[in-house]
Amino acid sequence: EFGVSELWDPVVRRDPHRFYDRVRATGRPVLQIDPAGNRFWVIAGHADVLEGLRHPAIGHEVHRRCPGGRQPAWHELSEVARIEARQLISLDPPDHTRLRGLVSGGFTARAVARLEPWISQLADRLVARARQQGRIDGIADLADPVPVNVIAELIGIPEPDRPQFRAWSAAIVSASIDSSAATLAFAAYLDELAARRRAVPADDLISQLVAHEEQGDRLDRDELVALVQLLLIAGQETTVDLISNGIRLLLTHPDQWQALRDDPLLAAAVVEETLRFRGPVEIVPPRFALEDVEIAGGRIPAFDRVGLSLWGANRDPTVFDRPHVFDIHRTDVRKHIAFGHGIHFCLGAHLARLESRIMFERIAQQLPDLRLAVDPAVLDGFRLHHDGLPLEV
């Protein structure tokens, strides 16, 4: 009853939720063939996605188990491939556990709360500039500058280098040939910065990582580069997406926009409901069944890909009342899993929540006349990142 590659069909892309509703209703994983021709099992129920995210036999390092999947020796890999292979997000325990332990202290609620005054100042500057301009692009002028500057501050990238840092971030995620070149340039830059921090430590993440590196072999050079690169790219497009979709949803739901202007303390609720209703991550980076796995009412053969849909889980009617309605007053919102779950739970969740909450607060307080400068119907077909979000202040 499902097309072989329906998930990627342009018609389904326009409204993936109807597809996920149907997948969920079958009560089992649904087989799709991905654009590269791989078998890809979609799971879309809330409880089932949680089970998948926790499952010890669903993971990333399939080459360790797969008979045909010989792991290449490190010296056979290019520098870019080596760095990519060391990304926290694509490792299983025990390497994942070790690397995550080295950075997690910098991202606790308490650690990121220290950044609140700094982020508030940044937000005030962006909002003040928008007010002067009158007509703005919600992406370029409000959302885009936030995460890259915040992560640069946290990592310890000196201010004059930040425009370059932003350009690398864009190039690395672009999946073009520029991406490898940017990875190499970024790695070389980090080598230099790490050397400076080794000589004179500062109160920043690079200095902490360098200290680990020096205390033995707990973190090698490629791992350091991979970690910092992941922090940059995992938090950029996702946070921009959250802030810009939050603005769009508020402006297309006038009663809720009014409620936020009347009570800016609702900003935290806007963050959570935007994450649930239109989270930045549709499906977590695909995993593999590391052996035959019984899950979600079905059986996934060893070495097939598993697609755990956060969009599906966050609209599950057995968990959320009227799941397809955007409602910042709902009381069940905290059950959303837009940041994932389990060992890979988003490291930057506290930071992303803080940044977007401050932005929504400041926008409601200081840009009360903000409105869309395009027909909302046109916006439905927009890919906000590429087409922008035209606004009048």
Ligand code: HEM
């Ligand atoms: C992992 C979502 C912002 C850093 C994840 C995962 C999700 C996610 C769903 C789990 C991926 C998986 O299970 O494979 C989001 C969303 C964000 C956001 C929705 C913004 C609204 C950030 C920020 C940072 C960040 C600001 C940077 C500080 C990471 C890292 C991981 C991760 C390092 C990998 C963790 C691991 O593998 O242990 N994120 N993220 N994220 N996120 Fe975020």
